[in-house]
Amino acid sequence: MKFSVVIHAAPYSAQAAHSALRFSREVLAQGHEIYRLFFFGDGVHNASRLAVVPQDEASLQADWEDLITEQKLDSVVCVTSALRRGILNATEAKRHELDAVSIRDSSEIAGLGQLIDAVTHSDRVVNFG
Amino acid sequence: MKFSVVIHAAPYSAQAAHSALRFSREVLAQGHEIYRLFFFGDGVHNASRLAVVPQDEASLQADWEDLITEQKLDSVVCVTSALRRGILNATEAKRHELDAVSIRDSSEIAGLGQLIDAVTHSDRVVNFG
Amino acid sequence: MSCLHLINRSPVQGALPVCSTLVRGGDGVLFIEDGIYHCLQAELISNLPPDVELYCLREDLLARGVGSRVTETVESINYSRFVELCCEFDKVVSWF
Amino acid sequence: MSCLHLINRSPVQGALPVCSTLVRGGDGVLFIEDGIYHCLQAELISNLPPDVELYCLREDLLARGVGSRVTETVESINYSRFVELCCEFDKVVSWF
Amino acid sequence: MPQKKILTFLSRSAPYGSDHAQLCLDMALASAVFEQQVNYVFLDDGIYQLLKDQNAESIGAKTLGNALETLELYGIETVLVDAVSLAQRGFSTADLLLPAQPVSRAELSAVLRDSDAVFNL
Amino acid sequence: MPQKKILTFLSRSAPYGSDHAQLCLDMALASAVFEQQVNYVFLDDGIYQLLKDQNAESIGAKTLGNALETLELYGIETVLVDAVSLAQRGFSTADLLLPAQPVSRAELSAVLRDSDAVFNL
Numbered sequence: 001m002k003f004s005v006v007i008h009a010a011p012y013s014a015q016a017a018h019s020a021l022r023f024s025r026e027v028l029a030q031g032h033e034i035y036r037l038f039f040f041g042d043g044v045h046n047a048s049r050l051a052v053v054p055q056d057e058a059s060l061q062a063d064w065e066d067l068i069t070e071q072k073l074d075s076v077v078c079v080t081s082a083l084r085r086g087i088l089n090a091t092e093a094k095r096h097e098l099d100a101v102s103i104r105d106s107s108e109i110a111g112l113g114q115l116i117d118a119v120t121h122s123d124r125v126v127n128f129g
Numbered sequence: 130m131k132f133s134v135v136i137h138a139a140p141y142s143a144q145a146a147h148s149a150l151r152f153s154r155e156v157l158a159q160g161h162e163i164y165r166l167f168f169f170g171d172g173v174h175n176a177s178r179l180a181v182v183p184q185d186e187a188s189l190q191a192d193w194e195d196l197i198t199e200q201k202l203d204s205v206v207c208v209t210s211a212l213r214r215g216i217l218n219a220t221e222a223k224r225h226e227l228d229a230v231s232i233r234d235s236s237e238i239a240g241l242g243q244l245i246d247a248v249t250h251s252d253r254v255v256n257f258g
Numbered sequence: 259m260s261c262l263h264l265i266n267r268s269p270v271q272g273a274l275p276v277c278s279t280l281v282r283g284g285d286g287v288l289f290i291e292d293g294i295y296h297c298l299q300a301e302l303i304s305n306l307p308p309d310v311e312l313y314c315l316r317e318d319l320l321a322r323g324v325g326s327r328v329t330e331t332v333e334s335i336n337y338s339r340f341v342e343l344c345c346e347f348d349k350v351v352s353w354f
Numbered sequence: 355m356s357c358l359h360l361i362n363r364s365p366v367q368g369a370l371p372v373c374s375t376l377v378r379g380g381d382g383v384l385f386i387e388d389g390i391y392h393c394l395q396a397e398l399i400s401n402l403p404p405d406v407e408l409y410c411l412r413e414d415l416l417a418r419g420v421g422s423r424v425t426e427t428v429e430s431i432n433y434s435r436f437v438e439l440c441c442e443f444d445k446v447v448s449w450f
Numbered sequence: 451m452p453q454k455k456i457l458t459f460l461s462r463s464a465p466y467g468s469d470h471a472q473l474c475l476d477m478a479l480a481s482a483v484f485e486q487q488v489n490y491v492f493l494d495d496g497i498y499q500l501l502k503d504q505n506a507e508s509i510g511a512k513t514l515g516n517a518l519e520t521l522e523l524y525g526i527e528t529v530l531v532d533a534v535s536l537a538q539r540g541f542s543t544a545d546l547l548l549p550a551q552p553v554s555r556a557e558l559s560a561v562l563r564d565s566d567a568v569f570n571l
Numbered sequence: 572m573p574q575k576k577i578l579t580f581l582s583r584s585a586p587y588g589s590d591h592a593q594l595c596l597d598m599a600l601a602s603a604v605f606e607q608q609v610n611y612v613f614l615d616d617g618i619y620q621l622l623k624d625q626n627a628e629s630i631g632a633k634t635l636g637n638a639l640e641t642l643e644l645y646g647i648e649t650v651l652v653d654a655v656s657l658a659q660r661g662f663s664t665a666d667l668l669l670p671a672q673p674v675s676r677a678e679l680s681a682v683l684r685d686s687d688a689v690f691n692l
Contacts, residue, residue, distance in 0.1 A: 026436065045214065127570070155338055292466070
C-alpha cells in the first residue's frame with residue numbers, strides 16, 4: 001500500500017515525532033511504500049540541522065535524515081510553518097537576507113499543495129501530533 | 130518591585146509568548162524593574178533570529194529584541210532547551226561544528242542557575258506557557 | 259501568603275478543577291488567553307470559594323468576541339491592573 | 355468505510371469522550387503514547403460500543419511501566435501489527 | 451490525476467490560545483484550491499472560532515473569524531457545527547458568524563464514515 | 572546573597588508524551604544545587620511518573636523514573652504525592668518507585684501558601 005505520514009509535533013517536546021519515525025520504518029519494513037513525509041506546524045523542527053542533542057542520546061533529526069536518504073523518501077516541510085519557525089533553506093535565507101541555512105538537505109520546503117497531493121495519491125494518510 | 134518573567138511557549142504556536150511580552154512592557158511602564166527574562170523549553174524560539182513572519186504581521190522575536198535593547202534587560206535562554214531546539218550562539222555553533230548562529234544578540238545562553246538566581250533576587254516570578 | 263492563580267487554558271483542557279481545590283480565602287484567580295472561556299458560564303466557576311476574587315483579562319475577551327458575555331461574579335481588567343494584582347498578591351502561580 | 359482511531363493523549367486531556375460518540379461498529383481504537391493510560395481503568399473506556407476493537411501499543415506500555423496492568427478488553431500490539439491495522443481499516447483518524 | 455477525494459477537517463481547538471485553528475483552516479483551504487471535496491466541522495472548543503465580534507488586534511494576531519469567511523469564498527459548501535458542543539458551551543446558531551449547519555453526533559459519524567481522509571486539529 | 576527561598580514544583584504531566592515532566596525535574600534539581608529549599612509535588616497526571624518498572628529505551632527516551640531517584644541524591648527531602656490524583660488513577664503508594672508522602676488537598680494548599688515561588692508544569 002501507499003502511505004503518507006504527516007508530522008505535527010516538534011522532536012523531544014512531544015513523543016509524537018518519535019512515534020512517526022518508528023511507524024514509518026515499520027511501514028517500509030513491511031514492503032509498503034511511503035509516498036511522502038509531510039512536516040507541518042511545529043513538526044518542521046524535525047528537519048532542523050542546527051539542533052544538538054547530548055552525546056548519549058539519539059538525534060531524532062539525524063534519524064529522520066538517515067531514513068529519508070537510505071530509502072530515498074520524498075520529505076516536504078510546509079513553507080508557511082517553516083519560515084515562522086526559522087527553518088530555512090539557502091533560497092529562503094537569501095530571499096530574507098539571512099546568512100544561515102537551518103534545514104537539512106534531505107527535506108525540501110514547499111506549500112500545502114504537496115500535502116493535498118499526498119492525500120490524493122496515498123491509500124492511507126497517518127497523522128502524528 | 131522586582132519582577133522576573135519566565136517564558137515556556139514558542140511564539141505563534143501559542144498565545145502565551147505574546148502575553149508575556151505585553152505583560153513585561155506593562156511591568157516596566159509602571160516603573161517596576163525586570164530583573165531577568167528567562168526563556169525555557171519551547172520558549173527559547175522567542176530568541177530566534179532566523180524566524181520570518183509575513184510582512185503584514187509583527188515579529189514577536191523582533192519585538193522582544195526591541196524591548197530588551199531599549200530597556201537594557203537581562204535576557205537568558207536556557208542552554209539545554211536551546212541546543213535541542215537549534216538555538217545557537219557563535220560559541221555553541223563552533224563547539225558543535227555548525228556554521229550558523231540562530232540566536233539574536235540580545236539574549237545570552239546560560240544554565241538553569243540563572244533562573245534560580247532570578248527567583249532569589251525577584252519579588253515576583255511570573256510564568257507564561 | 260496570598261496567591262494569584264493564572265488560568266490560561268480552556269475549560270476542557272484547564273487545571274481549574276485542581277486549582278479550585280487548592281485556592282484559599284484571600285487568593286485571586288485571573289483568567290487569561292483561552293482561560294477566559296471559563297467566565298462565560300457561571301457553573302464552570304461555581305466550585306471556587308466565595309471569598310476568592312475572580313478576574314479576567316479584557317484584551318483576551320475582546321479578541322474572542324465575548325466582552326459582553328462575562329458572568330457577573332468576574333471582574334474584567336486590563337494589563338495595567340494585571341500587573342497591579344501581581345504586586346497586591348504575595349505570589350503568582352501559573353497553571354498551564 | 356471503517357476507521358482506526360488513534361488516541362495519544364492522557365484521559366484528562368484526551369478526545370475519547372468525543373471520539374467514543376463517533377465510532378461505529380466495525381471501527382477500531384488504538385491507544386498510543388499517553389493515550390495508553392486509558393487502558394488501565396476499565397471505566398475509562400466503558401462508553402465505547404462493544405463491537406469496536408480496542409488496541410494499545412506495547413512499546414508505550416513498557417516505557418511507562420504498565421505492561422501488566424492493561425484491562426482485559428484491550429489487546430496489546432506491536433508496531434508491526436499497528437501498520438497491519440492501518441491497512442485492514444479503510445482510514446486512520448488521529449485525535450490529538 | 452487521481453479522482454477527487456472527500457476530505458473532512460475536524461477543527462476542535464479554540465482560536466488564538468494555540469495556532470491549531472489557523473493550521474486546520476490552512477489545510478482545508480489548500481484542499482479546496484486543489485479541487486478536493488471538503489467537509490469542515492467545528493467540534494469541541496472549535497465552536498469558539500465561530501463567535502461573532504472577534505477582533506484579535508488587541509493580542510497582536512489576525513482575526514480568525516474573518517478568515518473563516520473565506521471558507522465560502524474557496525467553494526467549501528459543507529460547513530458543519532456539532533450541536534452538542536454548541537449547547538454544552540451555552541451557544542446557539544444565532545451566535546455564529548457563519549451559517550454553519552448544526553449536526554448530531556450520528557450525522558457526524560456518517561460524515562467520517564464517508565470520508566477518504568480525516569484531519570483533526 | 573539573598574536568603575534561601577522556598578520553591579514548590581507542581582509536576583502535573585505524564586512522562587514521555589511531552590517533555591514537561593523532565594523540564595520540571597530539571598528546574599527542581601537546579602534549585603537544590605543552588606541551595607534553595609525545594610518541595611516537589613506529583614499532582615494530576617504527574618503521578619504516572621512515579622510508577623515502577625518504567626523503561627523508555629523502547630521509545631528512544633531516557634527513563635524518567637530513574638532520574639526521579641536523583642531527587643533524594645540532590646537533597647530534596649520533601650517529595651509529596653497528591654492522594655486524590657493517586658486514587659483517581661487507581662494506584663496506591665505501594666505502586667510507587669519512591670517513598671513519596673501522600674498529602675491531602677488541604678495540606679497541599681498549605682504548602683502553596685508557605686512557598687515563595689511556585690512552578691507548575
